[in-house]
Amino acid sequence: MSAIPYNLSLIGIGTGNPKHLTLEAVEALNAVDLILIPNKGAGKDDLAALRQAICAEVIRAPGPQIVEFDLPTRDEATRDYHTRVDDWHDAIAAIWWDSMTQALPAxxxxxxxxxxxxxxxxxxxxxxDRLHQRGDIAVNVIPGITSIQALTAAHTEPLNQINAAVTITTGRQLRDHGWPATADTVVVMLDGQCSFQTLPPQGIQIWWTAxxxxxxxxxxxxxxxxxxxxxxxxxxxxRADHGWLMDIYMLRRSAP
Known part of the structure; x- marks a missing residue:
């Protein structure tokens, strides 16, 4: 284990709008020595460019080093889902560590x-958390505006009904298990397959935002x-126009 100390600031930046940054996030971006930006490959270059644009707008000169790294591809062909994700996270942590130690050897x-x-x-x-195995790491988290907040703001629709439960889930869970039994309102994230199509549509209202x-x-x-x-x-x-897409939606059943 390396004795060289690193402080990691995990900074929530909202949904791509520079105005979503909190004052705390702006201060944190100006206080770091290095910013690492993932590049997800062809077709998703805009995501790295958006992060670069945010940095250019809020960071004062001379500013930190900014280094882009190629995000490894997750293996989708073999083994179970959790094992694939664990291996993918291990690979990303290794790239983080190599990038950090090369740019900031001290x-x-x-x-x-x-x-x-x-x-x-x-x-x-x-x-x-995986980096604790590699060196002296301290982690600081700066919260940001979530896509759920941006979704409800876009539709001027509250997240919950009075004294009612909300479930936040994924498209995979909705496809595999259907409507969560205890929820009046369901927010679905990480859904690349429009999984709302698997539900009987009668009596369901949807609010969708990309x-x-x-x-x-x-x-x-x-x-x-x-x-x-x-x-x-x-x-x-x-998706065809932009080469990438991030979307989120909320579903609510009508009262019986």
Whole structure:
């Protein structure tokens, strides 16, 4: 284990709009020695470019080093899902460590710009935890605006009904298990397959947003039985136009 100390600042940056940064996030970005930015490859270059643009807008000169690294591809062909994700996180942690030690051989503070908030369906904290095995690491988390907040703001619709439960889940869970038994409202993240199509649509309202909080935000809402085709068509067109897409939606059952 290396005795060289590193401080990691995991900084929630909202959903791509520089105005979503908190004052704490801006201060943290200006206090680090190094910022690491993942590059997810062809078709998703905009994600790295957006992080670079945020840095350019809020960081004062001379500013930290900014280093991009290629994000490894997750193995989708073999073994179970959790094993694939664990191996992928191990590979990312190794790249983080190599990038940190090469750029800051004497140690220092490293910043990671985390889409949304580091606590919600994001693995940055889990990856950072792996680095404790490699060296003297301290981790600081700066919370950010989540895509859920941007979604409800886009539709001016509250997240919960009075005294009612909300479940936050994934498209995979919705496809595999259907509507969560105890939820009145369901928020679905990380859904690349429009899993709302697997539900009986009667009596369900949907609020769907892509690029939440950004200048190219797209929002559609209405009875699921009436807007499903519009959402899937709009989603496919937006993905083709931009090369990538981040979307989120909320579902609510009508009262019996």
């Amino acid at each position: 140690g220092g503070t490293v910043g990671f710009l985390v889409w949304g908030d580091p606590s919600l369906y994001d693995s940055t904290m889990r990856i950072a 690029y939440a909080g950004m200048t190219n935000e797209i929002s559609i809402s209405g009875p699921l039985s009436e807007v499903t085709e519009k959402i899937t068509t709009t989603r496919a067109r937006a």
